[in-house]
Amino acid sequence: MNSILEVRGVTKRFGGLVAVSDVSFSLAEGEILGLIGPNGAGKTTLFNIVNGVYKADQGTITFSGRDITGHSPDKVVHLGVARTHQIVKPLNDLTLLDNVTVGACFGREYLDLKAARAAAAEVLQQVGLGNRAHMMARSLTIAGKKRLEVARALAAQPKLLLLDEVLAGLNPTEIALMIELVRKIRDSGVSVFMIEHLMQAIMSLSDRIVVLNLGRKLAEGRPDEVVHNPDVVEAYLGFPDIVDKLTRTD
Amino acid sequence: MILRRPFFWLVLLASALFVFIPLRSNNVLLREDLILVAVAIILASNLNLMIGYTGYVNFGNIIFFGLGGYVGLYLATVRGWNLMLAAVVAGVAVSLFALLFGLAILRLRGAYFALATIGVLEAVQAFVSNFNPWGRATGMYVSFSAYQPLGGAMRALWITYYLIIAVMALSLILSLAIKNSKFGLGLFAIREDEDAAVVLGVNATVYKAIIYSVSAFLPAIAGTLMFYKNGMIDPSIAFELTLSIEAIVMLMLGGQGTVMGAALGGGLYETLRSYLLTSPKLSSFHLVIAGGLLLLVVLFAPGGLIGWLYRLAPRARKVIE
Ligand SMILES: Nc1ncnc2c1ncn2[C@@H]1O[C@H](COP(=O)(O)OP(=O)(O)OP(=O)(O)O)[C@@H](O)[C@H]1O
Numbered sequence: 028m029n030s031i032l033e034v035r036g037v038t039k040r041f042g043g044l045v046a047v048s049d050v051s052f053s054l055a056e057g058e059i060l061g062l063i064g065p066n067g068a069g070k071t072t073l074f075n076i077v078n079g080v081y082k083a084d085q086g087t088i089t090f091s092g093r094d095i096t097g098h099s100p101d102k103v104v105h106l107g108v109a110r111t112h113q114i115v116k117p118l119n120d121l122t123l124l125d126n127v128t129v130g131a132c133f134g135r136e137y138l139d140l141k142a143a144r145a146a147a148a149e150v151l152q153q154v155g156l157g158n159r160a161h162m163m164a165r166s167l168t169i170a171g172k173k174r175l176e177v178a179r180a181l182a183a184q185p186k187l188l189l190l191d192e193v194l195a196g197l198n199p200t201e202i203a204l205m206i207e208l209v210r211k212i213r214d215s216g217v218s219v220f221m222i223e224h225l226m227q228a229i230m231s232l233s234d235r236i237v238v239l240n241l242g243r244k245l246a247e248g249r250p251d252e253v254v255h256n257p258d259v260v261e262a263y264l265g266f267p268d269i270v271d272k273l274t275r276t277d
Numbered sequence: 278m279i280l281r282r283p284f285f286w287l288v289l290l291a292s293a294l295f296v297f298i299p300l301r302s303n304n305v306l307l308r309e310d311l312i313l314v315a316v317a318i319i320l321a322s323n324l325n326l327m328i329g330y331t332g333y334v335n336f337g338n339i340i341f342f343g344l345g346g347y348v349g350l351y352l353a354t355v356r357g358w359n360l361m362l363a364a365v366v367a368g369v370a371v372s373l374f375a376l377l378f379g380l381a382i383l384r385l386r387g388a389y390f391a392l393a394t395i396g397v398l399e400a401v402q403a404f405v406s407n408f409n410p411w412g413r414a415t416g417m418y419v420s421f422s423a424y425q426p427l428g429g430a431m432r433a434l435w436i437t438y439y440l441i442i443a444v445m446a447l448s449l450i451l452s453l454a455i456k457n458s459k460f461g462l463g464l465f466a467i468r469e470d471e472d473a474a475v476v477l478g479v480n481a482t483v484y485k486a487i488i489y490s491v492s493a494f495l496p497a498i499a500g501t502l503m504f505y506k507n508g509m510i511d512p513s514i515a516f517e518l519t520l521s522i523e524a525i526v527m528l529m530l531g532g533q534g535t536v537m538g539a540a541l542g543g544g545l546y547e548t549l550r551s552y553l554l555t556s557p558k559l560s561s562f563h564l565v566i567a568g569g570l571l572l573l574v575v576l577f578a579p580g581g582l583i584g585w586l587y588r589l590a591p592r593a594r595k596v597i598e
């Protein structure tokens with residue numbers, strides 16, 4: 028299979044702290060790749076490097092065969108990599124429709140305003156916010172804001188979608204809906220790279236999983252392989268029920 | 278299409294009234310009042326492009342007006358250019374200047390940007406005060422004969438008045454057009470959350486520099502016209518920090534981020550200011566009152582008059598832009 032994303036030897040330091048340390052992996056086209064690891068493992072930092080928010084101190088990022096190391100985020104999204112934020116960043120005083128229209132206007136297709144509005148309305152339907160299109164983003168609940176993040180990223184019509192903890196803070200019904208949405212996105216031909224703390228969800232969604240700990244890649248493989256990896260089990264020590272959690276698939 | 282917006286026609290109607298009312302009654306005093314109102318609206322609505330649309334507070338906004346005055350007056354009087362050509366060239370020159378400065382200082386955000394704009398204002402004033410071709414601290418005068426090409430001073434005053442009203446109409450239409458464009462949406466995204474905007478694909482660096490430059494164009498043209506009409510310019514009146522701040526008060530009062538708010542705020546504030554300045558008891562207090570007004574607005578109606586109206590009647594958003 029062709030890989031759509033290649034991360035090679037990426038390191039990122041913040042002062043003395045090495046947040047990401049010599050990490051390499053690749054993501055195949057059409058795949059859902061999970062990224063897990065304890066708090067502070069460097070997952071979000073890795074996303075920030077892939078989409079250009081941070082510059083890596085070392086290493087390269089290749090997307091669709093093209094070196095995008097050090098590209099600014101706006102360039103990266105034009106090329107087809109969109110993302111959501113773990114700490115949501117709604118454009119508060121704009122309507123949901125305008126929020127998503129921004130994604131459509133400045134995303135991969137660079138649509139004009141009219142086409143972008145139409146596309147945005149469709150995406151809002153898709154994530155279940157269609158009936159709130161004219162509300163201000165600030166008035167959404169946290170679950171709504173997470174969905175808005177997904178909608179904006181989707182509106183960019185990406186080839187690769189980076190999802191940073193889109194399930195956190197949602198109730199079980201919302202989680203089920205979101206999981207279904209992620210599957211649909213993948214089935215429509217978009218590759219997905221997702222960070223998630225909810226183990227059952229990530230285990231059942233991902234084709235493969237990368238595990239980070241203290242900035243290093245600890246393991247990589249199919250969900251069942253990763254779960255039985257002794258290094259992974261050890262990294263999660265202190266969470267006594269973790270093996271149990273990891274192995275329960277539903 | 279902008280032609281389908283009711284607000285577009287409202288702007289044209291209001292501008293037509295500005296033209297015809299003083300003309301019909303040949304009322305020169307009214308014309309002089311209205312010209313100040315028009316300049317206030319021009320300054321407020323172009324400042325709105327930065328503050329209201331993009332979220333960057335420009336304390337140095339008055340330099341566009343002042344520099345436009347200098348460049349235009351120099352071309353029109355010393356060089357003997359046609360007034361309109363001089364004004365447009367002044368607009369282009371000041372916009373280019375703003376583009377260069379914008380690329381340099383717009384990397385700063387929030388309070389740091391605001392401080393840098395004050396620095397730019399001071400630097401420009403210091404430069405012009407020492408610039409020989411522009412008369413250093415004494416400035417430049419428009420000799421009586423310079424009004425001849427327009428058919429004498431009396432006619433020249435009317436002509437500059439019409440031109441300023443035209444610039445006012447253009448300012449409002451520009452604001453309206455940007456508000457309803459993809460470019461405008463990108464600016465709004467920057468205002469709401471610049472990091473998010475960039476992640477969504479907005480090239481914030483370029484957008485900010487362009488809007489900073491665009492916001493300089495019409496005020497610079499208005500500067501040429503206004504100082505030509507007044508017959509003189511010097512650094513202290515061309516680059517007065519107080520005027521910059523008053524433009525911010527106008528915008529906040531009317532409602533930043535809306536076209537109507539800038540117009541309303543400019544009109545109301547200027548009317549109030551003229552009243553205060555001509556009242557013997559209150560003339561020395563007008564800045565105190567402006568400051569108090571700003572405080573009240575920021576504390577109790579951060580969206581200004583239009584924001585308040587939007588809250589009372591959310592549907593108003595559709596008509597009053
Ligand atoms: N901008 C920054 N400046 C300094 N340190 C940072 C910065 N961003 C992240 N860090 C640090 O880098 C480390 C990795 O953070 P990161 O946010 O990538 O973790 P994470 O795996 O996403 O954690 P979580 O599961 O809590 O979201 C942490 O120690 C964090 O404090």
Ligand SMILES: [Mg+2]
Binds near residue numbers: 070071072113
């Ligand atoms: Mg994180």
